[in-house]
Amino acid sequence: MSSRSEIFGAIQALEKREIAHPGDFKSYKATQDVVGDFKNSLSIVGAICVDAENKQEAATRLSEIYPDLQRYTSQDVVANGLDLEAVDVLEIDGMFGVAENGAIWLSDQFLPNRVAPFICQHLVIYVAKSEIVATLHEVYERLDGNYADFGLFLSGPSKTADIEQSLVIGAHGARSLTVILV
């Protein structure tokens, strides 16, 4: 007998128990100011937040934040993940921002490569103010039926506290995250 049928056999041998799924979770509407809360969460998770009226203003601010570093956009970089090792600053688009935790939903439809947000040294994500929601639940609602082959919530730069609980920014992923609100 295969292990698969052994496992299913063991489960089916159990007495049937009727326990209903509780249904979708309704979050309490606690915040009116999703943009303000999102900014606050970004500062907690160690991201830099920039308000920009237009692309021009964003570019100016970015050259102040990352002077002397070459910036690339999704269009500039090729699809080979390994080549991205050499990228200092990568600018990408995020789909949704989440006010409660500073997370940004990224879908591989808008990424040059799945490894892109991880392997570059510094990451810049553009988020539209109109696409900021209060909690994770709203993101899943908005995504309903639209399943990326790969997608993620990204909140802040990569970090670790594995040495004596001292927070260190820049473990294996990006060393900094700048979020541009447009």
Added chain:
Amino acid sequence: MLNHAEASEKFIEDAERTTWHDETLWFVRSKRDKVSKLLPEWEALREQASQIKDHTLANLGQYLEEFEANAKKNGIIVHWAKDAQEHNEIVHSIISKHGGKALVKSKSMLTEECHLNDFLTKKGVEVVDTDLGERIVQFRNEVPSHIVLPAIHLKKEDVGETFHEFLGTPKGNKDPQFLTEAARQHLRGYFLGANVAITGVNFAVAETGEFVVCTNEGNADMGAHLAKVHIACMGIEKMIPKRKDLGVFLRLLARSATGQLITTYSSHFAKPREGQEMHIVLVDNGRTRQLARDEFRNSLKCIRCAACFNTCPVYRRSGGHSYHQPVAGPIGSILAPNFDKSANVDLPFASTLCGSCSNVCPVKINIHEQLWFWRQDLMKDGLAPLGKSLSMKGMAFVFSNPTIFKMAGYMGRMVMRFAPFIVNNSLNPWFKQREMPEAPKESFQSWYKNRK
């Protein structure tokens, strides 16, 4: 092998380090309290998560089937393993097909449970743990002492020494920033060169056939997206029914674990990337046995946040290695007897039954009650050490016999008043690290009778 009490005794020999360990974990617990109180719906989320898990466990067969069908539709290759041995063999057979000699692995408690690293090393495969804490303990030939903070038993001086030995960092440098940078450079080389990446799984979604992996460092993604082959290993209890349920669990997990709002990365893997091979190994290894036990079934709801570790007064002062199991702490103590009762008979007793673990559990597992159920089960099976079963019998005899109880109380008071050296010595385990209390002049009963 040392039992929990013996191993703890070694751990607390260094009083300063024990205090540091205790206070550091309590600090993590306090952060959890702070962020959880910022959410007005915190308790509703816990209740929701608990009910979703109860529902999933009651319909596990159906959800596993649905998950398998959807994962296959997504192009993922699905494997089933009934035990640790089969899991390890499946993983090894995938690796050998691709001729890999080195592989990168992110944190997976399941692979610890299956002792995958040992198995692969013996077969000549170099396993590189890429989580910083796990890499540190791997260099030291140790195992993680905490499921979320693997190197919490070590001080930065220890890590500095280890990195000096293995990575050639300057002797005496113990700066966490510097040491983390050294690990980043060291592991990048492995990420860029590895053929095969192994990750764990935090949640598997039946509805979509996708799985979610959470890290702060980004190591799971660095491995999985660069390697030609991605192998994800999971216990069959990691299942959740729908994608929308993820919102509930992702809101609870990091807040409970480290007091963060969410982990830096929560990656949803649905399909392999172009040209990549993606495997999932679904492992039973005793889980269906636990599922059949009414009192212990809901230990399978665990999402491995370790909130119960951080709050436990015994864990904080005894260290993870004293539990001699891959999963330590209160939850480990109720999982371990399922694997091997006689080897883990000490663990359900490594608790004060204060109940703090159950109070912080994000999926509402009745951990402290299950510890007590295991104690009864192990005593009934005659597995308790002779001293414990004799003293239990003695206590039962004294407590059921009022005359003898009165006499014993009288004798106890007399001994403590007039011959304290009989109890105040190293033969009495209650005297260790404690002053014995002053004996009262009379018993409560006689005080009650004689009161005016």
